[in-house]
Amino acid sequence: MKNKEPLFHVAKREALPWYRMWLIRVLAVLAALVVCSIVTMAVTKLNPLAVAGSMVEGALGSSRKTWVTIQNTAILLLIALAVTPAFKMRFWNIGAEGQVLISCFAAASCMILLTDKVPNAVLVLIMFLASIAAGAIWAGIPALFKAKWNTNETLFTLMMNYIATQIVACFCIVWENPKGSGTIGLINSTGNQGWVQIGNKYLFAILVAAIVTVLVYVYLNYTKQGYEIAVVGESVRTARYVGIKVDRVFIRTLLLSGAICGLAGFTLVAGVNHTLTTSLAGGRGFTAVMVSWMAQFNPFTMIITSFILVFLSRGSTEIATTFGLNSSFSEILTGIIIFFLIGCEFFIRYKLIFRTHDAKEGNK
Amino acid sequence: MLMDIKIPAVKMRDITKRFGPVVANDKVWLDIYRGEILSLLGENGSGKTTLMNMLSGIYFPDEGTIEIDGKEVVIKSPKDALNLGIGMVHQHFKLVDVMTAAENIILGLPGKKDIKAACAKIKEICDRYGFDVDPNEKIYNMSVSQKQTVEIVKVLYRGAEILILDEPTAVLTPQESDKLFAVMRNMRDDGKAIVIITHKMHEVEDVSDRVAILRKGQFVGDMLTASTNAEEMTNMMVGHAVHLNIERPEPVNSVPRMEIKDLTVRSIEGVVKLDNVSFTLNSGEILGIAGISGCGQKELLEAIAGLQRTEKGSISYINDDGSHEELIGKDPLAIQNLGVTLSFVPEDRLGMGLVANMDLSDNMMLRSFRKGRSFFTDRKAPRTLAENIVKELEVVTPGVTTPVRRLSGGNVQKVLVGREIASAPKVLLTAYAVRGLDVNSSYVIYDLLNKQKQAGVGIIYVGEDLDVLLELSDRILVLCGGKVSGIIDGRSADKRQVGLMMTKLGGEANEE
Numbered sequence: 001m002k003n004k005e006p007l008f009h010v011a012k013r014e015a016l017p018w019y020r021m022w023l024i025r026v027l028a029v030l031a032a033l034v035v036c037s038i039v040t041m042a043v044t045k046l047n048p049l050a051v052a053g054s055m056v057e058g059a060l061g062s063s064r065k066t067w068v069t070i071q072n073t074a075i076l077l078l079i080a081l082a083v084t085p086a087f088k089m090r091f092w093n094i095g096a097e098g099q100v101l102i103s104c105f106a107a108a109s110c111m112i113l114l115t116d117k118v119p120n121a122v123l124v125l126i127m128f129l130a131s132i133a134a135g136a137i138w139a140g141i142p143a144l145f146k147a148k149w150n151t152n153e154t155l156f157t158l159m160m161n162y163i164a165t166q167i168v169a170c171f172c173i174v175w176e177n178p179k180g181s182g183t184i185g186l187i188n189s190t191g192n193q194g195w196v197q198i199g200n201k202y203l204f205a206i207l208v209a210a211i212v213t214v215l216v217y218v219y220l221n222y223t224k225q226g227y228e229i230a231v232v233g234e235s236v237r238t239a240r241y242v243g244i245k246v247d248r249v250f251i252r253t254l255l256l257s258g259a260i261c262g263l264a265g266f267t268l269v270a271g272v273n274h275t276l277t278t279s280l281a282g283g284r285g286f287t288a289v290m291v292s293w294m295a296q297f298n299p300f301t302m303i304i305t306s307f308i309l310v311f312l313s314r315g316s317t318e319i320a321t322t323f324g325l326n327s328s329f330s331e332i333l334t335g336i337i338i339f340f341l342i343g344c345e346f347f348i349r350y351k352l353i354f355r356t357h358d359a360k361e362g363n364k
Numbered sequence: 365m366l367m368d369i370k371i372p373a374v375k376m377r378d379i380t381k382r383f384g385p386v387v388a389n390d391k392v393w394l395d396i397y398r399g400e401i402l403s404l405l406g407e408n409g410s411g412k413t414t415l416m417n418m419l420s421g422i423y424f425p426d427e428g429t430i431e432i433d434g435k436e437v438v439i440k441s442p443k444d445a446l447n448l449g450i451g452m453v454h455q456h457f458k459l460v461d462v463m464t465a466a467e468n469i470i471l472g473l474p475g476k477k478d479i480k481a482a483c484a485k486i487k488e489i490c491d492r493y494g495f496d497v498d499p500n501e502k503i504y505n506m507s508v509s510q511k512q513t514v515e516i517v518k519v520l521y522r523g524a525e526i527l528i529l530d531e532p533t534a535v536l537t538p539q540e541s542d543k544l545f546a547v548m549r550n551m552r553d554d555g556k557a558i559v560i561i562t563h564k565m566h567e568v569e570d571v572s573d574r575v576a577i578l579r580k581g582q583f584v585g586d587m588l589t590a591s592t593n594a595e596e597m598t599n600m601m602v603g604h605a606v607h608l609n610i611e612r613p614e615p616v617n618s619v620p621r622m623e624i625k626d627l628t629v630r631s632i633e634g635v636v637k638l639d640n641v642s643f644t645l646n647s648g649e650i651l652g653i654a655g656i657s658g659c660g661q662k663e664l665l666e667a668i669a670g671l672q673r674t675e676k677g678s679i680s681y682i683n684d685d686g687s688h689e690e691l692i693g694k695d696p697l698a699i700q701n702l703g704v705t706l707s708f709v710p711e712d713r714l715g716m717g718l719v720a721n722m723d724l725s726d727n728m729m730l731r732s733f734r735k736g737r738s739f740f741t742d743r744k745a746p747r748t749l750a751e752n753i754v755k756e757l758e759v760v761t762p763g764v765t766t767p768v769r770r771l772s773g774g775n776v777q778k779v780l781v782g783r784e785i786a787s788a789p790k791v792l793l794t795a796y797a798v799r800g801l802d803v804n805s806s807y808v809i810y811d812l813l814n815k816q817k818q819a820g821v822g823i824i825y826v827g828e829d830l831d832v833l834l835e836l837s838d839r840i841l842v843l844c845g846g847k848v849s850g851i852i853d854g855r856s857a858d859k860r861q862v863g864l865m866m867t868k869l870g871g872e873a874n875e876e
Contacts, residue, residue, distance in 0.1 A: 006440055009424045014385040015770070222740050227726075227733050234719040240671060241708070241716050242730045243697030353426055 008352045021348050028344035032337040039336065044325060051319055058318020059311045069307075069314055071202040071272065074209035075264060077306040079284050080291035081209075081216045081299055082135075082260035085253045087289065088220065088297045089233040091143070095157025097285025098164035099138045099258050101278070103131035103265025105168050108276035111187045111194040111269070112175055123194050128266055135262025136255045138164065143254030147247035161285070168278050175276075184276050196270040204271040212260060217299040229253055261285075294341065312337055371434055373398045373526055373557040374419065374450075379428035381414055385770075388414040391428070392583045394576055396526060401548055401558045403568040403589070406578035406601060407802050409773055412561045413455075415578070416528045420452035421445035432526075451519025452528040455535075457511050459503045466499035469518045482521075489520050493550040508656065509540040516547075526557045533567060534828065535657050538863035545571045563601075564829075565594045577601055602803050610810050610835040612854070613818055618646040620682050621822035622668070622791055627677035629663045629846075637663040639846040640677070645791065645822045650813060652837030652854060653826040656866050660846040661826045662711065665793045668824075669708045670696045681706075681791070704791075707784035709777075711795035711826075717780045720769035724761065725750040727768055728783055753782035757808065774805030781812055792816055795826045810836060830859050844869050 016024075037048030044051075060066045079096050086093040110127040118126070142156035177185050188194055198204045220226040228249050232239045239246050268280055287309055295301035316330025372395040381389040389411045396402055404412045417423045419430065421442040429436055432448050439445050445452075459468050470482045483499040490497055497513045506514070512532060519527060529548075533541040548571060552558055562568060568575050568589060576586035577600045584600045622645040629638040638660045645651055653661050666672035668679055670691060680688040681704050689702050699706055714720040718727045728746035736742060750764040757778040761771055768776055777797065784792065794813070798806040813836070817823055827833045833840060837854035842865040849865040 006424070006438075011382065011426060012384045222743075224733055224739065224741050227729065227741050230722070230726075231719055231730065234721055235715055237712070237716045238719050238730070241669075241696065241710065243670075243695055243700060245695075245697070 006355070008354045010350050011353050013349060013351045016348060024344050024348055025341070028340045029337070032340035035340070036333050036336050039332065043329070044323065046323060051323070054319050054322045055312075055315030058316075058322075059314040061318075065314075067200070067202040069310055071205050072314070073303075073307045073310045074206045075268065075272065076284050076288060076291060076310055077302055078205070078209045078212055078264040078267065079261060079281075079288035080295075080302050080306055081212050082257050082264060083285075083288050084216060084257075084292045084297050084299065084302070085220065085226075085229055086139075086257040087292055089229045089249065089253050091146070091250060091254065092154040093139065093142075093157050093254065093257060094154060094286065094289060095139065095142065095160045096257075096261050096288055097281045097283065098157070098161035099135045099261035100265045100268070100281040100285055101161075101168055102138045102164040103135040103262035104269050104276055104280045105164070105171065105265075106130040106134035106262075107194075107266050107269035108184070108187060109171070112184075115188055115191070115193045120193050124196060124270065127194055127270055131266035131269070132259045132262035135260070135265060136258040139254040139258025139261065140251060143251045147250045165278050168276060168280075172276065172278065186274050187276070188274070194270060195274055201271075205267050208263065208267050208271070212263065213299045213303065216260075220297070220299070225249075225252070290338070290342075308341075309334075309338075370397050372396060372431075373433060375431040375434075376415070376419065377429050377431075379415065379418060379425050379430070381411075381418060381423060381426050387581050389418075389425075390581045392578065392581070394583065395586075396557050396559055397574075398525070398557045399552055399555050400574055401552050401560060401572045402586075403572035403575040404559055404561045404578065405563065405565075405568055405575050405597060407563055409580075409800060409802065410578045410601075411581040412563075412578055413530055414581075416452060416530065416559065416561060419445065419526075420450055420528060422452075446519075446522050446524065449523060449525035450528070451522060451524030451526070453512065453515045453519060453530065453532065455530045457515055459511060459514060461504040462502065464500050464502055465497055465506075465514045465517075468503060468514060469499070469521050473522070485521065486517060489517055492554070493520075493547045495547055508535045508658070509537075509543075512536070512544070520551075524556075526559070527551065528559045528561070530561045531563075532560065533562070533564065537656055537867045538830075538860065539867065541567070565597060568597065569594065579603055610807075610832065611814055612836060612838070613814060615646065615648045615817070615838055617820065618648045620644050621647040622682060623678075623680050623688075624668070625678045625680075627664070627667060627679065628675040629660070629667055629672060630675050631663075637846050638667070641843075641846070641848050642677075643841055643848065643851060645824060647790070647822045648817055648820045649838040650817050650823045650825050650836055650854075652833040652840040653824060653843060654830065654833055654840055654862050654866060655843035655849075657828070659843045659866070661843060662795065663846075664843070665708065665710070665795055665824065665826060667692075668791075668793060669706065670694050670699050705787055705789045706791045707787060707789035707793065709781055709784050709792070709794040709797055711799070713776050713780050714769060717784075718768050718776065721767050723767055724754070724759075724764040724779060727779065728753075728786075731783060731787055749783070749786055750779075753779060753786070757782050757812075773800040774802055774808075777801055777805065777809065781809060785812065785816060789816075789821055792821050792823045793826075794823065796828060797825065798832070799828065806832075830862055834859060834862070842866055 040046055040048045040051050058065065059069050079100060083093055083096045107127045107130060110123065110130050114123055114126060138160055142153050142160060145151040145156060146153045172184055173182060175184050176182055196204050198207060220229065228244050231244060232246055232249050236246055269276065273280060291302055291306045291309060294305045312334045316333045317327065319325065320327045320330045374396040376392060376394040379389050379392045392415055394415065404416065406412045414423065418425045419439065421439045421444050424440065430439060431437065437448060439448065460471065466479055466482050466486055469486060470477065486499045489495065495513050495517055497510060497517060503511060503514065532544060536544065548558055560572065572589050574586060575589050575592065575597065577584040577597065579601060625642050627638055627641040628636065631637050641664065655661055663672055667674050668691065674692055679691040681691055682688055689704060691699055710716040725747040728749045729741065732746060733741050747764060753759060754761060754764060759775045759778045761775060768779060771779065781797065797809050801809065813823055813825065825837060834854060834857055839851055840854050840857055840862065841851045842849040842862060844866055847869055849869050
């Protein structure tokens with residue numbers, strides 16, 4: 001018994017051609033869907049095909065639903081683009097949530113305090129600059145501490161999220177409207193000052209995301225600063241060896257990363273929600289990290305990964321309402337699919353070698 | 365004839381191990397006998413360590429079988445291996461610094477911790493084989509050779525009958541190696557099976573009874589050491605006859621290029637790494653640096669390259685017109701901006717000199733990407749440079765867009781040295797430039813260094829192989845514990861003398 005060869009052992013794979021990598025990913029999605037169907041049938045006794053249908057229905061069922069899905073994708077993409085330079089540098093910035101929220105706060109406070117004191121165009125400009133500055137500062141502080149005193153950026157950026165949430169919670173009471181509601185409600189709902197719209201009300205966010213996607217792609221791949229980020233991310237020692245000032249790259253990149261979060265915050269307040277609540281970022285600061293990693297920091301691949309995640313979340317919300325299920329059920333389904341998507345990366349890098357000769361042989 | 369009646373302690377058959385595309389071991393056969401010292405000989409990267417790691421349970425073979433004393437076994441973990449009486453002493457010691465030797469030796473063993481009994485047993489093992497170790501000494505107070513002794517005693521304590529030593533002499537001076545060989549012979553005479561992994565020919569001849577040779581992951585053959593000679597073994601190891609002579613052209617128009625005075629460096633923990641080191645580097649010469657590992661070579665090179673904070677002293681670069689530039693306190697970028705072209709081939713090629721995940725042409729950019737005022741990078745020049753290096757140095761690669769981590773050790777080093785030479789340096793620093801390279805690649809590197817030397821470059825060559833140092837260097841600076849033990853002429857230096865200087869300042873002490 002002691003001499004039994006293990007059932008399988010793990011070995012590293014040779015680099016796979018791209019089509020085999022995608023084949024594995026597609027298989028993973030299919031496997032995920034099978035598991036989802038089994039879970040759905042076992043738990044709810046519903047027909048899994050009907051459930052899948054209502055998922056598509058929820059995300060793309062009408063033109064309004066489609067527009068909302070695309071708009072949500074754009075916002076998630078924008079935040080994912082923001083965290084990408086930092087993560088490519090292996091700076092574990094999980095504070096995008098707070099960076100977005102604090103810039104939402106900056107934009108909203110400009111709307112509340114400056115409306116009718118300056119012309120609308122100037123107001124929008126000030127909102128724009130204020131949110132970008134707020135996001136950059138919120139990301140810059142942990143970067144500065146990391147550069148100067150080598151603090152742990154993961155904890156630091158995480159803590160900054162709570163500070164941002166509490167500031168917003170506080171001002172939601174200060175600026176509550178109507179009195180006693182504890183919420184701010186739509187800001188400038190009559191005059192629409194500080195609202196930005198291009199064409200229909202969804203298009204602005206989509207345009208911003210599209211432009212930033214191209215810019216971030218070019219920045220990361222074709223500029224000297226982008227090259228420095230890649231080198232620092234791969235090896236800090238190599239960066240020092242060729243004279244890159246690592247501390248400066250940390251701070252500069254996080255300012256940029258925060259600024260793009262700021263832009264996302266501005267887009268949310270001026271272009272989408274026109275209000276301020278603590279849940280405005282809605283966890284997207286964290287989901288964005290996943291979008292970025294799954295796309296391996298390629299901005300164009302991020303379009304796909306962010307769409308998948310938004311599609312899943314909107315689709316499963318629809319399931320929950322249509323079939324009268326608890327919203328947790330939709331989260332279970334999303335969880336299963338993401339588990340398979342991330343898990344399959346293991347099989348792209350490694351393979352399992354199963355026991356070849358019979359266990360009996362080894363016994364004597 | 366004697367061999368025929370002995371049953372091998374270990375019988376490995378058709379052992380194959382792959383790492384991605386690399387076949388580290390390809391259907392290897394190996395027999396290990398009791399009462400015998402077996403040299404496992406092969407160049408770096410020939411699969412010696414991988415093979416022994418499978419015997420000691422660190423890796424699991426993809427194919428093949430292992431028999432111990434005639435019974436087929438499956439070794440899934442180092443614990444399995446120890447239960448079968450197999451113990452391995454690795455190149456990098458696995459000891460807890462703040463504990464004593466005895467505590468390290470019994471660490472992780474089941475049962476009650478009885479230091480006194482352990483000490484007695486350790487004493488007995490030491491007496492039996494001639495080890496010299498104090499069980500109550502803390503590890504951090506020990507020399508490298510003492511730590512190694514603790515590692516060996518540790519596996520013996522756990523009942524190992526089959527001992528594997530992975531390049532045990534790499535960190536030892538010639539005198540310490542002799543001592544190790546003596547205890548190895550004692551263990552052999554006690555009936556243990558000993559395997560020593562090495563790529564040094566004279567060690568094979570000194571200590572082993574039998575030699576097994578691997579080449580590129582394949583088993584080439586084994587024979588009694590007494591019935592073979594260095595030439596035959598080299599041929600089997602390399603695959604064809606090579607001449608072992610390294611060229612050493614005479615320096616021409618040598619002028620002082622860099623002056624280092626009273627350089628003192630402390631590590632972050634406050635340990636003195638370099639202590640008042642002074643020397644001059646001339647143009648057109650190769651200055652070899654000899655010393656046991658950790659004697660300050662790394663700190664010296666990194667201090668010159670602007671990567672290491674210094675405590676006192678000066679490093680001044682001497683321009684062609686005789687003016688001096690102080691390099692202390694300047695980072696690599698500032699040194700470059702002074703117009704000092706200083707190239708550095710660091711020890712850690714893929715962790716420092718190159719970016720493993722980037723392709724050849726992006727790695728070329730490391731040195732040149734700042735050129736020009738544009739916000740964007742220039743990708744054409746590095747690509748051309750990469751293509752030239754691939755062509756001129758015969759780098760084996762699918763193309764210049766292949767990540768360097770996919771290249772073999774020798775080709776990685778060609779890429780790194782090629783890039784560092786491309787900037788037409790005045791001073792070239794190299795650390796272990798041929799470590800892990802096969803013989804042919806090593807000669808390519810020696811040739812490149814000699815060409816640079818003839819072009820007037822001042823070269824500092826830190827090496828671990830004394831034979832190569834003695835053949836390649838014009839002068840040799842010997843470091844011992846961070847101090848300059850002496851600077852000697854490479855053409856007249858004697859290996860024993862250098863060995864002594866590495867352990868004792870000045871080396872005047874009596875020969876043992």
